[in-house]
Amino acid sequence: MSDKWGDATAGSLAPVPLSEQFRLQASEELVWEQNGDLKEEALGLGKGDICNWTKFMQLADYGTPRPLDEDKDPPRAEAKEIKASSTVLEYGRSVGWTKKLEDLSRWNIRNARERILHVDQVMTIETLVYNKMITGKHTACVTGSGKGDITFTQTGVIGATGSDNLTVKSAHGIIDYMETKLIPKIGSSYRAILSSAQLSDLVDDLLEFTKYTSPGEQLKGEMGMLYNCRFMKDNYMLGSTVTSEYQGVFFGDDAISACIARPAYLAFEPGRFDRMPELAWFTIRSYEKTWDIVTDDAYSVGAANLKGFERLVRLGSKP
Numbered sequence: 001m002s003d004k005w006g007d008a009t010a011g012s013l014a015p016v017p018l019s020e021q022f023r024l025q026a027s028e029e030l031v032w033e034q035n036g037d038l039k040e041e042a043l044g045l046g047k048g049d050i051c052n053w054t055k056f057m058q059l060a061d062y063g064t065p066r067p068l069d070e071d072k073d074p075p076r077a078e079a080k081e082i083k084a085s086s087t088v089l090e091y092g093r094s095v096g097w098t099k100k101l102e103d104l105s106r107w108n109i110r111n112a113r114e115r116i117l118h119v120d121q122v123m124t125i126e127t128l129v130y131n132k133m134i135t136g137k138h139t140a141c142v143t144g145s146g147k148g149d150i151t152f153t154q155t156g157v158i159g160a161t162g163s164d165n166l167t168v169k170s171a172h173g174i175i176d177y178m179e180t181k182l183i184p185k186i187g188s189s190y191r192a193i194l195s196s197a198q199l200s201d202l203v204d205d206l207l208e209f210t211k212y213t214s215p216g217e218q219l220k221g222e223m224g225m226l227y228n229c230r231f232m233k234d235n236y237m238l239g240s241t242v243t244s245e246y247q248g249v250f251f252g253d254d255a256i257s258a259c260i261a262r263p264a265y266l267a268f269e270p271g272r273f274d275r276m277p278e279l280a281w282f283t284i285r286s287y288e289k290t291w292d293i294v295t296d297d298a299y300s301v302g303a304a305n306l307k308g309f310e311r312l313v314r315l316g317s318k319p
Helices: 099-104 109-133 168-180 293-297
Strands: 050-056 081-087 089-096 138-142 150-153 190-194 222-226 229-233 248-251 256-269 278-289 312-315
Touching: 050 256, 081 256, 081 278, 089 109, 099 109, 109 256, 109 278, 138 168, 150 168, 168 190, 168 222, 168 248, 168 312
Parallel strands: 138 312, 190 229
Antiparallel strands: 050 081, 089 278, 138 150, 190 248, 222 229, 248 312, 256 278
């Protein structure tokens, strides 16, 4: 192993003037992982193990008034539960350096390596969550500035080519759609993760987060609230144009299941004779979309209505 400063033609630890100030490449703000619903059943599992949990279905024709005669018992309803599962996998990455670099450097090399490994760790986890959140079968494509200028589908395939960014009216239209599909709120609000381009026409109308949440409860990347939906910004995963296939996600409660068998941690190895130290991060986990129109509605009792299953609405355009 060699440690090189500057470009690829430099020799090992080429004697160029070194700044006293440590600089780290910038990374994106992280927003996706915080929205997973933690499944306690996963804790302590090993890599390759299966995490199982249960989903409870609503009763058939729930809410229908049924007057009872004095001498009769209430009608017996059929209740159904669905077993859900996910295989947890191990993830990680390592980075090393030479003892010579550590001895000659003006910086704390181990600290520098820890910081860049941490960015890799978090972005890996963010990608795992993102890859599941964009699989929702509810989709929305903005084709104008009005509340009705949105093409919705329930198949996971975008139904139109985008021609406009979200406006206050079209955002309202998506939130109304979520309510008609019985997507439950997270507490008292929905959430949305959008690209900065999609937020550009909304940001001036968003309610400042300090007016609806307590200090310390702001979500990462949170920009504000509109129509009881908390908006977050992501510039790492999402497309930046109105014709991008993936421009954002609106979602409600229990949209993504987080099966974390072993939280992310950092390990240090001094190397043979303490000459080639290494750091590595590890975690064992998986993520799954919790509810699905097709697979869950097949287990529902009574007539299918495609409501209350999918908790995600993907914003985008035909590829």
